[in-house]
Amino acid sequence: MRQFYRAVLLDxxxxxxxxxxxxxxxxxxxxxxxxxxxxxxxxxxxxxxxAWAPRYIGELYDAAASVAPLVLPEHGCTGRYLLNHDQLGYVDKAAVRENACRHRVHPLPILTAEGGFALHALAGAWARDRISVGDNVPTGFELWKFDVAELNQFQ
Structure with a gap:
């Protein structure tokens, strides 16, 4: 089954x-x-x-349609670190390991996936938390090890 997602931003x-x-x-x-x-x-x-909202849960996915889609900036720095300001944690994207095809899973969609997934403890752990991206880690933030290398477990 092909599952649709929306990346939803909230204040x-x-x-x-x-x-x-x-x-x-x-x-x-x-x-x-x-x-x-x-x-x-x-x-x-x-x-x-x-939150990366899947259509099968519906609530946030459907509600998002009531606002305008966001225009993605074409330029600008994306930053090395994903920072969770609610849990005071961060992930170093540079440390994400490659899979056999030499691809690296992006932590943002997995960590913020609504509904979570039973197959991996990190999935959904940051859903609806305050997230930013930057090149510096604030004092007091703790490193989260992101060890997802394959996405077939999330289908």
């Missing part, structure tokens, strides 16, 4: 800011270097609540 009060349609299955877009995911990163120069 601090959980009100919808907008959404992006990155693609269908996670394996089609959840890769470091994917143009759409990099565009979402560029929107996160300041913390925003983020």
């Amino acid at each position: 601090d009060d959980h009100r919808l800011i907008g959404y992006v349609e990155p693609g269908t299955q996670l394996d089609e877009h959840a890769w470091i270097g994917n143009h759409t995911v990099q565009g979402v990163e560029r929107l996160l120069c300041a913390p925003a609540r983020v």
Whole structure:
């Protein structure tokens, strides 16, 4: 079954800011270097609540359609670190390991996936948390090891 997702951004009060349609299955877009995911990163120069909302859950996916889709910036730095300002954690994208095809899974769609997945403990762990992207880690933030190398477990 092909599952549609929307990357949804919310403000601090959980009100919808907008959404992006990155693609269908996670394996089609959840890769470091994917143009759409990099565009979402560029929107996160300041913390925003983020959720990768699947259509099968419906609530957030459907609600997002009530606001305008976000225009992804074409240019700008995406940053080395994903920062979670609610859990005071971060992921170093440079440390994400390659799979057999020399691709690296992008942590943002997996960590913020609504509904989570039973097959991996990290999936959904940051859903709707305040996330930003940067090149510096704030004092007091703790490194999260992101060890997902294959996405076939999320289909």
